Amino acid sequence: MSDLTAILNGREREATAQAPRPRGIADNPLVQLTLVRFYEFFREPEAVFWVFVFPLLMAAGLGIAFRNRPADVLPVVAETPELAAVLRPEKRLNVRQMSPAEAAEALRIGKAVLAIEPGPQGTVTFRFDDTNPDGRAAHLLADSAIQRGAGRTDPVATTDSVVREPGSRYIDFLVPGLLGMNLMGSGIWGMGFAIVDARRKKLMKRLVATPMPRTYYLLSFVLSRLLMLVLEVGALLGFAALIFGVPLRGSAGSLTALCVLTSLSFSALGLLIASRARTIEAASGLMNVVMMPMWIASGVFFSSDRFPAVLQPFIKALPLTAAIDAFRANMLQGAGLTRVGPQIGILAFWLVFCFVVALKLFRWR
């Protein structure tokens, strides 16, 4: 029984000698602070959605939209039964016979990509849009079918060998980008909002008034981030690998190391952003300023090589570019850590720089 219970019972505080209760691991302040991070996170449905569900939806949506379909059968119209009959053996064309007026209409509204009409003296006229790749492909197929139907023989024998390799599809390009974007978002938001919110509510001031070691407070954010990382990365990569067959060619160890480094770098960046802001508005403005250029330039959805050469050194120095380049090299090309040395260097620089500056600037109240 403690002193306080003695008070409750109206006794003098000296009356009870206090034997310190044995304390377990769960009584450690760092464990408690980290636990609290988890409670707060998982009791915020929005946060759970943005960190876990949103990236999966994004991967699923884009994966389906850009999936590599079996080569399309191209719709064409023939204006006479004879022409239709000549074209039918070509399996890559879907041939329908229509009157000239119907054919013109079908072409106009995109129901057909090519119209084949008879010309004078046994000639044939192709009508199509030459800026439409499907139109051009249909033209070549139809032309070749008609020539062969008329008795042309090909002088060179050819065979087709079809290659559909995972790793070269859009979804394979996209998933490492989403992984980087996700780690950036959860690192910066996860640190930033929680810290600024605690400061705004004067909760930080209250905690600083206790014997809580300040380093533990910051460390609890980092620890909870790293534990969350396992779930976050696991969910996205597991989904991508199982549903879309996205390859994971690099070693699991080096991919894990890259994820941890990336997460730490963005957490440090989040800490820096949150080091002085007193309001959520100020912090979210700063976060957008920091993240927006990286969303656009760092190659999440399309290659960062599309930007002009003069900008490339700056783009390459961004932490998200480094992270995504390293993830792509690891997952798609099976690169080890040494081959992504420059990217590791860039991430490590951001980690140390942001962390040191953040600690210097940090406002504890």
Add this chain to the structure above:
Amino acid sequence: MPSPAGAALRVSNLRKTYKDVVAVDGLNLEIRHAECFGLLGPNGAGKTTTLEICEGLTKPDSGDVELLGLHWRTDAAELRQRLGIQLQETQLSEKLTVYETVRLFRSFFRNGPDAAEVIALVQLEEKSQARVGNLSGGQKQRLALACALVGDPDLIFLDEPTTGLDPQARRQLWELIDRFREAGRTLVLTTHYMDEAERLCDRVAIMDHGKVIALGTPRGLVESIGIEHLIEFNAGGAGDHLDAAPLSRLEGVHSVHTEDGGIQMQVTELHRAVPALLTELARQRVPLTELRTHSASLEDVFVALTGRHLRDE
């Protein structure tokens, strides 16, 4: 156990300026062991700044603070262990339960009762598993108190513990504070409710513009202004015809003020002054629309010392 010799808290020549505002202006205080001490004053008097300097949250421009014989410069870690602090306006995390919150605070302290014990002490057992966001104002204040007590502190600072609470919740908190006082803990609290200070504190310091303008027991301070009772009355529209001069010559009347159309009389002997007043009003044919009397309070001490009401600010 800390030795009861010497003061629990000694503040000397404390100064703190924010930009061009002097928040604390050469403050001296000595708070004894096992006493409940109140810092009173209007908003902006420097109460919170003083408390935060004592709590080691704000650095003074000059002056010295000694708590339990220790100093912030040299013994910060030890002091943090031995102080119980409740700040104004702290919002504890709404997503956590009462138990989780107290458990977290408990983990920071070397000694102290179990989280469940403290929760029982502030009578929140039933809310133990409730989220902080779902608590009422009074329950939140009791939780804040639990977080202040969880390290079994030797010195407890409470900054406006009952501000914003309904009367019932205030009374509950007062009872809790009473128990600590009776158990011999040293408490320092700020308030701008004079009735709260009278009810809870052994001694009070009245602060205004960063200085202590009066110090003593609530009773002693009230007696020091030489007024025991106040009579306030209103004569409605007829008040304009009232000749106030004879009133101040009545038996047992100390002074007479006109205020917002009403008359306030400071008197020493209520039982003589009231009949005399009624007789005088009847003689002048002034009808009464309102008559109130009350015993002088700390509020009147503040008015007597500064000429202002506490709530005017």
